[in-house]
Amino acid sequence: MTLDRFFPFLVWGRRYGRDDLQGDLIAGVIVTLMLIPQSLAYAMLANLPPEVGLYASTVPLLAYAVFGSSRTLAVGPVAVVSLMTAAAIGQVAAPGTAEAAGAALLLAALSGLFLLALGLLRLGFLANLLSHPVVSGFISASAIMIAVSQIKHVLGVAGGGGAVYEQVYSLVLELPTLNPVTAVIGLVALAWLFWVRRGLAPLLRRWLGWSGRLVDVIVRAAPVVAVALSTLVVYAFSLAERAGVAVVGSFPAGLPPLTLPPLDAPLAVDLLPAAVLIAIVGFVESVSVAQALAAKRREHIEPNQELIGLGAANLAAGFTGGYPVTGGFARSGVNFAAGARTPLAGVLTAVLIGVVALVATPLFRDLPNAVLAATIIVAVLSLVDLGKIAEVFRYSTADGLAMAATIVGVLALGIELGIVIGIALSLAIHVYRTSRPHIAVVGRVPGTEHYRNVERHKVLTDPRVLAVRVDESLYFPNARYLEERVMALVARNPKVERVVLICSAVNLIDASAIESLEALIHHLRDAGVAFDLAEVKGPVMDRLERSHIFPLLEGRIHLSTHAAMMAGERPAGTTAAA
Numbered sequence: 001m002t003l004d005r006f007f008p009f010l011v012w013g014r015r016y017g018r019d020d021l022q023g024d025l026i027a028g029v030i031v032t033l034m035l036i037p038q039s040l041a042y043a044m045l046a047n048l049p050p051e052v053g054l055y056a057s058t059v060p061l062l063a064y065a066v067f068g069s070s071r072t073l074a075v076g077p078v079a080v081v082s083l084m085t086a087a088a089i090g091q092v093a094a095p096g097t098a099e100a101a102g103a104a105l106l107l108a109a110l111s112g113l114f115l116l117a118l119g120l121l122r123l124g125f126l127a128n129l130l131s132h133p134v135v136s137g138f139i140s141a142s143a144i145m146i147a148v149s150q151i152k153h154v155l156g157v158a159g160g161g162g163a164v165y166e167q168v169y170s171l172v173l174e175l176p177t178l179n180p181v182t183a184v185i186g187l188v189a190l191a192w193l194f195w196v197r198r199g200l201a202p203l204l205r206r207w208l209g210w211s212g213r214l215v216d217v218i219v220r221a222a223p224v225v226a227v228a229l230s231t232l233v234v235y236a237f238s239l240a241e242r243a244g245v246a247v248v249g250s251f252p253a254g255l256p257p258l259t260l261p262p263l264d265a266p267l268a269v270d271l272l273p274a275a276v277l278i279a280i281v282g283f284v285e286s287v288s289v290a291q292a293l294a295a296k297r298r299e300h301i302e303p304n305q306e307l308i309g310l311g312a313a314n315l316a317a318g319f320t321g322g323y324p325v326t327g328g329f330a331r332s333g334v335n336f337a338a339g340a341r342t343p344l345a346g347v348l349t350a351v352l353i354g355v356v357a358l359v360a361t362p363l364f365r366d367l368p369n370a371v372l373a374a375t376i377i378v379a380v381l382s383l384v385d386l387g388k389i390a391e392v393f394r395y396s397t398a399d400g401l402a403m404a405a406t407i408v409g410v411l412a413l414g415i416e417l418g419i420v421i422g423i424a425l426s427l428a429i430h431v432y433r434t435s436r437p438h439i440a441v442v443g444r445v446p447g448t449e450h451y452r453n454v455e456r457h458k459v460l461t462d463p464r465v466l467a468v469r470v471d472e473s474l475y476f477p478n479a480r481y482l483e484e485r486v487m488a489l490v491a492r493n494p495k496v497e498r499v500v501l502i503c504s505a506v507n508l509i510d511a512s513a514i515e516s517l518e519a520l521i522h523h524l525r526d527a528g529v530a531f532d533l534a535e536v537k538g539p540v541m542d543r544l545e546r547s548h549i550f551p552l553l554e555g556r557i558h559l560s561t562h563a564a565m566m567a568g569e570r571p572a573g574t575t576a577a578a
Contacts, residue, residue: 008069008305012342020341027340028348030221031074034334035349036356037227038379040248040364041372042077044153045146046085046323047095048104050248050364053077054357055256056108056322060313061350065343068309069302070290072340074331074349075313079380080142081282081324083149087415088274092267104323106261106268110275111324112314115283119307130284133392133403134422136385138281141410141418143380153373154190156182156246164411181243185233186370189226193378196222221334223375227367235366246369253361255354256320275324277416279314282326286310289332296336330379398429437472439485442502442561449562451502463495465565467534469502474513482513483520496529500564504535509543518549532556534564 012020035057043053057076064075086095088107093099118124130138148167152159156179161167196219204215239245287306294301310326317325335345389407393400402425410418442451443459451467452459461467466489470482490496509517521531536544536557544550544557558564 007066008302008309009066009343012071016342016344020344023339023341024345024348027335027338027345028352030338031331031335031340031345031349032352032356033221033224034331035074035076035353037223037372037375038331039077039353040367041375042079042082043323044369044372045079045150045376046077046082046104047090048085048101048323049096049251051251051357051361052101052104052321052323054353054361055320056317056325058256058350058354058357059316059320060322060325061346063312063316064309065347066309067305067312068343069300069305070294070309070327071297071299071342072293072332072336072345073286073290073327073343074335074340074346075286075310075327076325076331077323078282078285078326078328078331079146079376079383080139080285081278081326083142083146084274084278084281084415085323088271088278092270101321102262103267103271105259105318105321106264107271107275107278107318108314108322108324109261109318110268110271111279111282112311112316112318114276114279114311115307115314116311118279118283119304119309119311122304124283124287124303124307126280130280130419130423131399131402131426133388133396133399134406134419134426135281135284135288136388136392137403137406138410138419138422139285140384140386140388141407142415143383145411145415146380147377147384150373150376153246153369154183154186154377155179156186156244156370162414179244179246181239182245182368182370185230185239185245185368186374189230189368189371189374190377192226193223193374197378197382223378226371226375230371231364231367234368239368240366248364248367248369248372250365251361253358255358256322259319259321261318274416277419278324279310281419282324283307283310285329286327289327289329293332293336330382398433402426402429431477434472434475435477436481437470437478439482440469440471441489442467442469444562444565449560451561451565462565463493464497465500466490466493466496466498467500467502467561467565469504471505473506473508474517475508475510476512479510479513479516483516483523486520487523490524490527490529498530498532499524500532500534500558500561502534502561502564503537503540504561506540507537509540514543514547514549518552521549521552530556532558532564532567534558534561 039053039057040050041053043050061075064073068075085104085107089100089103093103118126145164148164151171155171155175157171157174157177159167159174160170200222201215201219204218234240234245234247240247283306287301287303290301290306313325317323389400389403392403402422405425406418406422409421440453440455443454443461444451445457445459454461468486468489472478474482486499486501490499524531533553533556541557544553558567
């Protein structure tokens with residue numbers, strides 16, 4: 001049982017059959033066709049040599065297949081993590097140097113170690129510090145930044161700048177120097193890829209009557225056509241030499257090498273914050289798509305095991321010439337739609353990409369950078385969802401502000417500062433909300449034993465009993481607030497002889513809250529007011545029983561609100577409140 005827990009492949013491996021192999025083989029081939037151009041493109045986005053993208057798409061997939069819990073998640077280089085990698089290593093080394101490649105290895109290893117530590121310590125819940133609005137805003141802003149950063153390759157200009165507005169300004173200034181042949185290739189590739197996404201699917205369904213799943217797979221694999229045709233055109237007309245079209249160029253063939261990340265403590269300290277952010281963002285992205293796909297097949301995803309699987313994949317990348325990896329949205333969707341049954345589909349993908357890296361790298365020598373950039377632009381723009389801001393604002397102004405601040409921060413200040421701003425705002429909003437919990441005075445619904453907010457329902461109240469419901473766990477940020485609110489309510493109601501605190505929503509009580517309850521009990525007693533608790537949950541009761549205030553509450557803790565209200569009831573004095 002213990003081995004099954006840490007090595008999920010032992011579970012699905014025992015029941016592996018011919019149907020599983022057929023589905024995995026088809027999915028492995030299709031994802032390979034999709035992942036090869038993506039690997040090269042995302043390596044370019046990370047300012048790393050093209051072979052690094054291929055290396056990051058082989059051994060890390062094998063490591064995830066051994067330790068990961070998702071049966072259909074496709075691991076490898078992704079756009080957002082590639083951009084974060086470029087930003088991180090750009091601060092410590094010049095692009096294209098051996099130092100930059102070493103920094104990428106160390107970044108992957110640090111991310112892997114952090115993920116592995118979180119998984120082994122069962123700390124996957126820490127990823128919840130990234131709220132969904134912040135994640136959505138971060139992904140949208142990062143996608144915009146990535147798309148803008150690739151326009152220079154599509155047009156064949158030098159470009160420059162860090163923030164989005166700086167890049168746009170640089171592009172405008174350099175438009176007169178664009179390479180016309182490069183621009184034609186890049187814009188045609190963009191038009192083709194955009195049309196494939198929007199127009200090819202309806203065409204295939206209407207004319208050929210093909211199924212939705214098959215159509216989706218074909219659409220996702222369409223960049224291979226752009227890569228193949230553009231490479232043939234550049235090779236046939238020698239456009240790299242005659243027209244100055246920037247191409248991938250020659251890069252070494254061979255399987256991923258065994259590498260050792262640089263053992264440089266100062267460099268590790270410099271890269272650690274970025275490694276932690278990459279690990280958290282990658283995990284959130286990965287586990288989100290893994291859970292969504294697992295739900296479609298009624299399978300189970302274990303988040304802490306996913307941390308271990310992704311940690312192993314990143315460690316593998318760090319020791320085999322790669323850079324940080326995670327599970328990708330589009331790639332995993334294609335893997336699922338193509339019929340992948342188990343992580344063996346990823347193993348087959350890794351093997352096929354290894355074969356390509358070993359024998360087929362000369363085929364990519366004349367691949368235009370403009371086409372790779374177009375592939376990136378089309379892939380990332382599907383992640384942009386600015387309409388989500390208005391939707392979030394409609395139901396939560398605070399969450400909308402956090403999302404908007406994350407987007408503005410990423411676009412204006414960069415990836416790392418932007419997401420730190422989003423996380424800080426999310427935490428601040430959470431602390432503020434929980435420090436001022438909703439507290440309702442309740443009364444009895446006529447003819448029932450149910451109690452509801454006096455401001456929302458017509459209920460019966462007793463002026464001698466103040467029934468207060470607190471809708472939050474009690475801990476140090478809100479303990480004094482509850483004490484002050486209850487005392488203020490008592491001060492406004494001089495007839496109150498007893499306060500009943502309803503704890504139906506209290507899941508936790510800490511030492512600060514216990515001290516505050518003790519002070520409240522004494523203040524109320526000094527005012528001649530008794531204090532009761534109702535609907536106390538088991539874990540909260542356990543803590544109260546171990547605390548020094550339990551003797552003060554003995555006999556005054558009630559199973560239900562109605563029981564508390566009936567305790568010591570006198571017949572006169574009930575009134576109706578609107």
